Amino acid sequence: MSVVAEAKHVVKRYGTITALDGVTLELKRGKIVGLLGPNGSGKSTLIKVLMGFIPPDSGYVSVLGVDPYEHPDIRAKIGYVPEEVKLYESLTPKELFDLAARIRRTDTDKYYRMLETLSNALDLRSKLHNLIGSLSKGYRQKVAIALALLHDPEILLLDEPIIGLDPIVARVFKEILMELKRRGKAILFSTHILELAEVICDRIAIIHRGKIILEGTRDEIVEQARERGALEEVFLEVTGKRGEVEELVKAIREEII
Amino acid sequence: MIGMRDLLYLVKVLYRETAYLMIKSTRPVMSPKDAISKSKRMWTVNILIATVMAFILSLFLIIVFYIPMPESTNVDIETLLRSTTLSYVGCIFLFSFMFSTTTSWVLQEYDLVEPIKPLPLSEDDMRILILLSALIGSIPILIIPLIYSIGLAIRFNSIAVLIIALLYGILTFLLATGISLILTSHIGAKRFAGSSLRINILRALNTLIYVLSMSLIYIFWNFLSRVNIILKHLTSIGSGLEYLAESLLFIYPLSACEGIVSGATGDKMPLHHFVLSMVYLYLAYRVFKIGSRRYWRVLLRPEYIGVELVKPIKGISRWTLDPKIGLMIKDLKMIYRNPRSGYLFFFPLIYSIYLLISFRELVEDPTFLVIYSVITYLILGFLVSYVPYQLLLAEGDNLWLLFASGIRKRDIAIGKSLPVVLQSSIVLTLYSYILSPMGVPATVSFIFTGTFYCTATAIMVSTIWTRTIGPETRMLKMSVPTFLLTLLMQALMAIPHVIVTLLSRILPLFYLRVLFISMLELLIVVIVCRLVLR
Structure with missing residues (x-):
């Protein structure tokens, strides 16, 4: 399996805060990597570095053979869903997709076919010509997902993409990801939902305080999970949060009862 | 309470x-x-x-x-x-x-x-x-x-x-x-x-x-x-x-x-x-x-x-498959739907109506017409050059969308200036009525000169502002040094036009010379934009 994107010993600081502290991660064709970590652990920063939105302070980043920060046009081959979806409220989803297609110079026939398929699959068909401002949060999330998939990208960088989706579309989306994996796409999937990572990811990386503290194949991680009872237990163990959580639960019980 | x-x-x-x-x-x-x-x-x-x-x-x-x-x-x-x-x-x-x-x-x-x-x-x-x-x-x-x-x-x-x-x-x-x-x-x-x-x-x-x-x-x-x-x-x-x-x-x-x-x-x-x-x-x-x-x-x-129900999906024309054109189409739609986001786009159009009313009786003095023509497009150039700034401001916190699609900064700078071509050519065609005593070639030349000049200033200002943005930009900030820099660059671009205008009495075919200057300026600005921005 060829490596299509990689980050090696990447460090990123914001003032005195170290968001990424020597992170190394690889994305391969036909594989889904699940990125797990508590809030503020550096998941979104890592995805933004891979997108070339922000340059690393040190370390090496390569996406499809180039530095994404120096070659922003490579992003036309990446599908990206941000953690917080902001869209043009005075455009319709169709107009937004058209804009992206023009920027990416997507083949018009391919774009049309993808738009037909995805708008039906994601239940967006009836909302294509409504202003985005009038859509609910769930529909906006669907628009962001469709936007990331319309140009049939080589790599998918998804930052908490499931949030806000109804169960039916979430299921469809999982199936879409599995199909894209079969077609050789490389996918990085950041999530809080441990069960989801357990089901769809080939590899799982747990990031905490800007460092990858545990990485392995799904089977390896699941094996550890089985020993501890659940993936959640592995997560709490490696992030050192178990004690903290137990303290909190105790305090809550005492306060409420 | x-x-x-x-x-x-x-x-x-x-x-x-x-x-x-x-x-x-x-x-x-x-x-x-x-x-x-x-x-x-x-x-x-x-x-x-x-x-x-x-x-x-x-x-x-x-x-x-x-x-x-x-x-x-x-x-x-x-x-x-x-x-x-x-x-x-x-x-x-x-x-x-x-x-x-x-x-x-x-x-x-x-x-x-x-x-x-x-x-x-x-x-x-x-x-x-x-x-x-x-x-x-x-x-x-x-x-x-x-x-x-x-x-x-x-x-x-x-x-x-x-x-x-x-x-x-x-x-x-x-x-x-x-x-x-x-x-x-x-x-x-x-x-x-x-x-x-x-x-x-x-x-x-x-x-x-x-x-x-x-x-x-x-x-x-x-x-x-x-x-x-x-x-x-x-x-x-x-x-x-x-x-x-x-x-x-x-x-x-x-x-x-x-x-x-x-x-x-x-x-x-x-x-x-x-x-x-x-x-x-x-x-x-x-x-x-x-x-x-x-x-x-x-x-x-x-x-x-007026929430829309299902409508047939239309494809997009191959001719519009370009980031700059895509950006222009989007911006024109957004200005039309929310004119507050680009009021400088409409302002010169309103001013042209006022100007045409004021100049109901045509003035035929050639010195006045020459000075008037140059002053008009210089002022218009100053005004419309801030249209790209307004359009960048109107992006709000959606710039990530453009960058995530792989757009280059130079395409943003030029794409944000393209509505100015449309706007200035319409406005200058209206203004040109006052110059009609100068004859057709001079009047047509005025429209083109003005459009090139306005586009050049818009691209120049747009290049300066686009340098300050990125995928993480959530709100554009007009800093005093950047604003002063745009003013200085505009003044520099106006100098050749002013000099030629002052010499218009001794220079034959004055209007073709300013047309040439504006074309040259536009070319230089586009080259600078491509060199400065990735």
């Missing part, structure tokens, strides 16, 4: 949030701690700047009454009072309108009130909070009536002039902010979601109303500068019309001039002027109340009209 202290604290928080967004956008690597401390200072600094500006403006208005007039100046005190009062009313109106429109737009567009909505605040509290937040930038303008009325009262030793000037100042402020809030809420309230014939007509009407309202502000300003001429003209026409002229003096803003003249020069309180100013104050308060009520309703509950 929330206390005044808490209320002001919340207003301050909203203002800081805006400042924080601007600071983090231009300096994303700044630590949150530094950004917070800087945004705290920005609140104080901005209020201070607005206060100083209002103070200086007031001094300019009042100073004429404190310096001895040269004997050669044949201006009596009443005329002086009338003209300064018109400027006084005009300044308050214009600045209050501008500040209030900008702040209310930012509040609405960035959903800054959203995080406060879940707080246990009553509707009245929310209303006052939103209103104060929208008007906080305009409040320093109230220094103008204070200084102007006190200045007049001391100079003319009259309490009456103090009261009347103060009343007209306050009522103008209320009127301007009220109109601005009505307009903002009108545009923000009705977001037309669908694309049926009815919705398309409503959307077009909505945009038209906004553009016409903008021109009304402009007409109001022009009316103030010409009001004395209009009155003289009316009285000189013939008997009967003097009554019309006299009755016009009781209509705002002329009533302000008459009230202040009467208060300053009369011996006792001019009761009828006082009553009239109170009536206008009440009416202005009503306008303000309508505006504020509509605005806070819109902010809390925007409404979407």
Whole structure:
């Protein structure tokens, strides 16, 4: 399996805060990597570095053979869903997709076919010509997902993409990801939902305080999970949060009862 | 009911949030701690700047009454009072309108009130909070009536002039902010979601109303500068019309001039002027109340009209498969649907109508025409060069979308300037009517020269601003050094045009030379843009 994107010993600081502290991660064709970590652990920063939105302070980043920060046009081959979806409220989803297609110079026939398929699959068909401002949060999330998939990208960088989706579309989306994996796409999937990572990811990386503290194949991680009872237990163990959580639960019980 | 202290604290928080967004956008690597401390200072600094500006403006208005007039100046005190009062009313109106429109737009567009909505605040509290937040930038303008009325009262030793000037100042402020809030809420309230014939007509009407309202502000300003001429003209026409002229003096803003003249020069309180100013104050308060009520309703509950049902999906033309064209199509759609986001796009069009009315009778003097043609496109170039800035500002926090699609910064810079080609060519074609005595080749050359020049300045300004943005930009910040740099570059680009114009008497085919200069400038600017931006 060829490596299509990689980050090696990447460090990123914001003032005195170290968001990424020597992170190394690889994305391969036909594989889904699940990125797990508590809030503020550096998941979104890592995805933004891979997108070339922000340059690393040190370390090496390569996406499809180039530095994404120096070659922003490579992003036309990446599908990206941000953690917080902001869209043009005075455009319709169709107009937004058209804009992206023009920027990416997507083949018009391919774009049309993808738009037909995805708008039906994601239940967006009836909302294509409504202003985005009038859509609910769930529909906006669907628009962001469709936007990331319309140009049939080589790599998918998804930052908490499931949030806000109804169960039916979430299921469809999982199936879409599995199909894209079969077609050789490389996918990085950041999530809080441990069960989801357990089901769809080939590899799982747990990031905490800007460092990858545990990485392995799904089977390896699941094996550890089985020993501890659940993936959640592995997560709490490696992030050192178990004690903290137990303290909190105790305090809550005492306060409420 | 929330206390005044808490209320002001919340207003301050909203203002800081805006400042924080601007600071983090231009300096994303700044630590949150530094950004917070800087945004705290920005609140104080901005209020201070607005206060100083209002103070200086007031001094300019009042100073004429404190310096001895040269004997050669044949201006009596009443005329002086009338003209300064018109400027006084005009300044308050214009600045209050501008500040209030900008702040209310930012509040609405960035959903800054959203995080406060879940707080246990009553509707009245929310209303006052939103209103104060929208008007906080305009409040320093109230220094103008204070200084102007006190200045007049001391100079003319009259309490009456103090009261009347103060009343007209306050009522103008209320009127301007009220109109601005009505307009903002009108545009923000009705977001037309669908694309049926009815919705398309409503959307077009909505945009038209906004553009016409903008021109009304402009007409109001022009009316103030010409009001004395209009009155003289009316009285000189013939008997009967003097009554019309006299009755016009009781209509705002002329009533302000008459009230202040009467208060300053009369011996006792001019009761009828006082009553009239109170009536206008009440009416202005009503306008303000309508505006504020509509605005806070819109902010809390925007409404979407004409939701679309399933329509066939259309593909896109291969001819438009270009990032620059894509950006231009998107921007034109957004300006059309929300004209507040690009009012500089409409402004020259309104100005061209005024210009054509002013030049009904064609002037045939060749020197005038040459100078006029160059000045026209230089001024237009200056104005429209800020269209890309407005369009970048209108991106709000959606820039990630463009960058995530793989757009290059140079495509953004040029794409944001493309609407200027459309705009300037239409406007210059209208303007060219005045140049028709120069002949067809010179007139056509003028249209092309102006369009090239306007496009070149727009790309240049756009390049400078685009350098400061990135995928993480959430709000564009106009810093003073960057603004000065754009002015300097514009001045440099204007120099060759001015030189050739000055030599137009000795240079044959003057218009072809300026056409060549503008083409060369456009070429250089495009090359610089491609070199400077990745």
